[in-house]
Amino acid sequence: MCEILTLIKDLGCVSCLLMKCPKCGHLYSKVTDTRITADATSIRRRRVCLKCDHRFFTNEISCVEYPIVIKRDNRKEEFDGEKIRAGLMKAFKKRSGIKEKVNDIVSGVLAEIISKYPEKVPSEKIGDMIMDRLRNSEPVAYLRFASVYKNFETAKDFALEFEQLLLDLPK
């Protein structure tokens, strides 16, 4: 315990030391190395247990607080980025090599949500953001997404959207 108190005095930080050893369960470990990723979104700390000398590491990643989603019927729902991803994967019909494209769209949408709607976001706005990103570059995925999202009920709804899309596509 003396060692810990000395360390706390040296580092001036209890939370840096407080991390349970996965091997012996001791509550305190010392940070021996700290690495920050190039994009500064995560920090990896190498640690050594102050009791058994076991070496392990911890990852610290930035977490974002997302707004509450307001559904069309005014119900509130917890934000779930996975839903955006799942909707897109469906729209692309799990086309091979599409993961990166989907990741790009998801991160763009997430960034837009955080900057424009810090507290509440209407679910239709999320849908619009996704469709905006699909419309010109991925017309087929756009139509699939829109048909679910806009709840097309008839072939006519689909045809109308298709027609509009054709008119808007770059020649």
Ligand SMILES: [Zn+2]
């Ligand atoms: Zn230990």
